[in-house]
Amino acid sequence: MDTHGGVPTRSPSYEGVWRFTAPAVDVSVPQARHAVRDLLVRQRVPVHDEIMDGLLLIVSELVTNAVRHAALLSPEIAVEVAIGPEWIRVSVEDNHPYRPKALEADYGQTGGRGLLLVREVAQEAGGACDVEHTASGGKIIWAALPLAPMAPGPGGAPHVPMVTSPRTDPSAP
DSSP states (O other): OEEETTEEEOOOTTOEEEEEEEESSTTHHHHHHHHHHHHHHHTTOOOOHHHHHHHHHHHHHHHHHHHHHHTTTOSEEEEEEEEOSSEEEEEEEESOOOOOOOOOOOTTOSSSOHHHHHHHHHHHHTOEEEEEEOTTSOEEEEEEEESSOOOBOGGGOBOOOOOOOTTSOTTOO
16 A cells, blocks of 8 residues: 555556466467457556557567567467556566567568567657566566656656566556
């Protein structure tokens, strides 16, 4: 329970952390996207439509990357959704040790820009993304977005608060 001015307040009922696993196969991409959307609807998370669209695109890209690039060493992936009072964070974990980098836009290629897209969607929404190694030698790729579009800060630029790893308290951005 939080306090505000010495008066106890309750955290929003939609806050929490949910985790599910899926096989590293193509059909898991739409299933993960639908599972995340259904979770947000079921929990009545007050997420703006524009943010929801970006979040679901991010889930699709992260799960697709895990399926395409990590399945050999990671036949199962994990998707985690952490929801705080103002933020939602999704992460995809696999057991492959390779730490991907966002490629630059090369419009001659038909693939290889998923992480670049994730980074751009997250930053445009006022969020962040990163890649971290796990203790078991795999990796977690995460993205955090605000529940509502960011209001412009001084000078018209959006105010972007600090966002940390998915392993922290979901109520902290």
